[in-house]
Amino acid sequence: MDDRKRVMPGDVITTGPYRPEQNTILEGRNIVATVVGVSEIADDAVSVIPLTGMYYPKVGDLVIGKVTSHSSLAWEVEINSCYVGFLPASDVFGRGFDAQGDELSSKLAKGELVAARVANFDRTRDPLVTVAERDLGKIDTGDLVTISPSKVARLIGKRGAMIETIEKATGATVTIGQNGRVVVSCESPDGLLKAKKAIQMVEEQAHMSNLTDRVRSMLESRDGC
Structure with a gap:
């Protein structure tokens, strides 16, 4: 099945032995979306990447x-x-x-x-x-980048894969706030520019599949800046 589709609150994403995660709930055997966004099924978990939204505080964030x-x-x-x-x-x-x-x-x-x-x-x-x-x-150093709080999970990536890709390719240190504020520090001006461009790319293309590969390709290209 196609594991990505646009959903509205109340839409049934899937039925079966899956675990509801971010922005989904279990109703009977159905996993239902609670926000407008793009559904994602990975391993045994179902989540929705919101397309809009403000930051809502949670203890520990x-x-x-x-x-x-x-x-x-x-x-x-x-x-x-x-x-x-x-x-x-x-x-x-x-x-x-x-x-x-x-x-x-x-x-x-x-x-x-x-x-x-x-x-x-x-x-x-x-x-x-x-x-x-x-x-x-x-925070004494670094450039501030602001993204939608709903895209933070996408910037971090599964098991931290996305942000690890960005930091390794650019030599930057990236501090990500759950409220959508990101501080980027890098000794190399080119690395700083590439890291900021990658973050913006995630912001704009969060709904697309294979995004980590797309970001990696951009970072490895000569014209990545």
Whole structure:
């Protein structure tokens, strides 16, 4: 059977011994789409790649946010969502944080980017984000690329195959936020341009089959830039 087709919410994608994954649900023996997109059947799993959509926070997600303001206790971080992330000052300053004496803008200023993880979110209030993990915090270098959050899974690829292909071919380091923000760093200007072009290619062709092979061919071509 053709394992890719355009679907609408409520459309039956397939029936049988498959496991429903991203943007699908099981109704009886039918696996049904929950969003507008392109269905994909791989191994024993069925998913739908959305064609549109905003970022909806989930606990544990890595996000790349932009500092917009701060109070005496926390920064407000814009995360490409209808929700605003709140980053506690104690996450950055540590246990010795003094709300009266410590100036938050000395650590993170308006407009600066930060890699953070969604620590708490329950739909009734804006999400709490944290940088209290290794490799999180202020982003000092790299180019920012924004894609649709619905295309993030495609950029990562099955078992990380897509992003591994891009990084190996270009020598770039790519940090992917689940909110559709991507930071690309590379010592080589040509490598940086190729990596950004590959990311844009995934954004534009996420609905197409054999996309990893297409991206690899572009990266290996002499006119890839």
